[in-house]
Amino acid sequence: MTVLALRNVSKSFGPIEVLHGVDLALEPGEVHALIGENGAGKSTIMKILGGFLDPTQGDILLDGQPHRFSSGPQAEATGIVVIHQEFNLAADLSVAANVFLGRERGGFRLDHASMRTETVALLDRLHSPIDSDALIRDLSVPDRQMVEIAKALSRKARVLIMDEPSAVLTHREVGTLYEQIDRLRGEGVAILYCSHRLDEVAHLADRITVLRDGRVVRQALRGELDENGMAAAMVGRELQDFYPEKGTPDDTIALEAVGLNVPSEVHDVSFTLRQGEVLGIAGLVGSGRTELAEGLVGLRSATGEIRLNGHLVTIRSLRDAFAVGLAYLTEDRKEAGLLLDKPLRENLTLATLERFGKLRLDIKAEESALDHATQEFDIRAPRRDMPAGKLSGGNQQKLLLAKTMLPDPRIIIIDEPTRGIDVGTKRQIYAFIRKLVDEGRSIIVISSEMTEVIGLSNRVLVMREGHIAGELSGARLTEENIVRLAMGVSSEAA
Amino acid sequence: MKRLDLHTLGPIVALIALVILGAMLNSSFLAPANITNVLARSAFIGMIAVGMTFVITAGGLDLSVGSMAAFLAGVAIIAMNAALPSLGANWGTIILGMIVAIIGGLSAGWLNGALITKARIEPFIVTLGTMGIFRSLVTWLADGGTLSLQSELRTLYRPVYYGGFGWITWPIITFAVVAIIGEWMMRHSRFGRHVEAIGSNERVARYSAIDVNRVKLMTYVLLGLLVGLAVVLYVPRLGSASGSTGVLWELEAIAAVIIGGTALKGGTGRVWGTVVGVLILSLIDNILNLADLVSPYLNGAIQGVIIVLAVVLQREKSTADER
Structure with a gap:
């Protein structure tokens, strides 16, 4: 049963259409990789799925029902969590405060102890040695990424949308990330994974969607597309007669x-x-x-x-x-x-x-x-x-x-x-x-x-x-x- | 040529209205003696405000100018008194005092600018700090009291404030020259163009091969120079300096710049607007003193209303631009 899907979705900014009739379906327990060149429309799709943009045409289907988000927070309430490339963390707050930002526990007085305990548990699950009381500004970029992931885990996501999560991680941390993705997949979470690293796409993805110029040009299951095949599908265009003839440089x-x-x-x-x-x-x-x-x-x-x-x-x-x-x-x-x-x-x-x-x-x-x-x-x-x-x-x-x-x-x-x-x-x-x-x-x-x-x-x-x-x-x-x-x-x- | 819209003309219209109001309320308002008085008293804040226009236009701020003026006045007086026994009560001693004030101003401005551009500290923080330092130093030099110029020197120096050509006294002449040069620099010199570019977008200025730090530093040095010049003309007025000299001058100067139409966020500088702003502030003070209509104690309140009003008008202009 598909959790979240796009059906024939188009998106225009002013007169320019950047997505043309995109179909995409996220299944529970499946890692779905979305790949394409810069400007192919990946981030627009992520924003639409995450409720940050409305499609100009077409439908978003949540559990098979047409759905329209009014805002990103509402998308989160329905179990759709986005991990952005630019982190959404408050630099001057502690790790625990960030994990629970907007959903703080406790009544008039915050329940610091319970939030801290849960944050520690989440970070343990990620094998991350980060102190839950540390301020975000004092953390390295990979550590901040780990906090983002912990935050997503704490939200009990049904759909997790990740925009190049491995780009800033070290080799060992990438290993932990893959482990967590495997674990979430096992728990039935649907994961959309955007990446430029074709080797990790081949390693992780159960299903691959290739995007080019705002269109889906190829969909494949695990093993159907190797790295060279992905690169060819992403590009796959003829050079038009658009450029002036090249000059001949001197030897100087x-x-x-x-x-x-x-x-x-x-x-x-x-x-x-x-x-x-x-x-x-x-x-x-x-x-x-x-x-x-x-x-x-x-x-x-x-x-x-x-x-x-x-x-x-x-x-x-x-x-x-x-x-x-x-x-x-x-x-x-x-x-x-x-x-x-x-x-x-x-x-x-x-x-x-x-x-x-x-x-x-x-x-x-x-x-x-x-x-x-x-x-x-x-x-x-x-x-x-x-x-x-x-x-x-x-x-x-x-x-x-x-x-x-x-x-x-x-x-x-x-x-x-x-x-x-x-x-x-x-x-x-x-x-x-x-x-x-x-x-x-x-x-x-x-x-x-x-x-x-x-x-x-x-x-x-x-x-x-x-x-x-x-x-x-x-x-x-x-x-x-x-x-x-x-x-x-x-x-x-x- | 730019079209003259109501926003640009606003400060001038307000100035003219104030002059008419003043003339209606009190017949002695337009008397030469009163005009000389208003203009000469505007000159100190006016010269400082012209320098402040450059600092603010480049995206900076200087809160230290009032304390700096008090400190420089104190140091100049001490220098002249100390030189009196050896040099005697003559112009040589007074010129020495003037040089001390000017060089002191340049150095104090350089100190502010260097802390801001080289140590990369916020202008607000740096000048808040130096404001306290200068104020405290002059109070310490005066030992909590007043530093007074020796009476022979005071008599000799007096005409620099009170003298001139008839009712056009030296402070008025100096202010006018500073204003004209300042306006020219902002409009027609490379420095003025660079100052505006930095205030408009520092990154673009850097990518346009402008030495951003040097230009910013120069705005503070220029302001320091003008504070020194203001002190040269201020010392002969009372012949003394104390911990309460020049209190709130920085805020009056900033207010004049803002009323004149220079944006506090920088990018657009109007030196002539600043001059109009200074005159508006002095006229309000003068009219309240001459007329019994409103208590002079409300001077600050009226000035405050005008500052807020000027900024509101500025904002309406910029939102109208965006449409």
């Missing part, structure tokens, strides 16, 4: 990084970038891609050698990077890229104000720079003096690109060039990248969209856990190979 090495380290993020990374080359960097979110880029341009402290055109350079700040012709376009357009409440002109020139007047800023020169930028990068703004935050995502990105190009860098690192922008603007951005390369500049593109990295890059570095897991080019530059390297599946298909 524009940038060489040797033994680059960013403390606890990036370990011993070496690579070269040729003039006129687009070098892609792929990898899962959190694999150290952005940290590598920020280390290169001086936004994070890094050690290692950086050579530009054969000359050793020292980059301690972004200003140093600008001085040697290196620029970085951030992935976080709204929080690190643009001042959303300031007009276009002030955003465009913010990083290069010293070019616009020594003592008094030359606003006329800034205005003409804006004219030039709006033309060159086709920035469409209803009014010149409007705040940048009122522009569409695509136009914000073009403004940010114009801002990044204003110091006239020779090497540009573009982090997520097309995140959250429409298809038309994506194409434009790809054309700009090609144009920059034709001008003899070199570009590093960091992207979570695999088609994008493949479609744009001459070569691709795949990062995993702060290391470069491999380099792909030519015929070996395929999504399957990127997924294998990014997820650490060792065997490469011939």
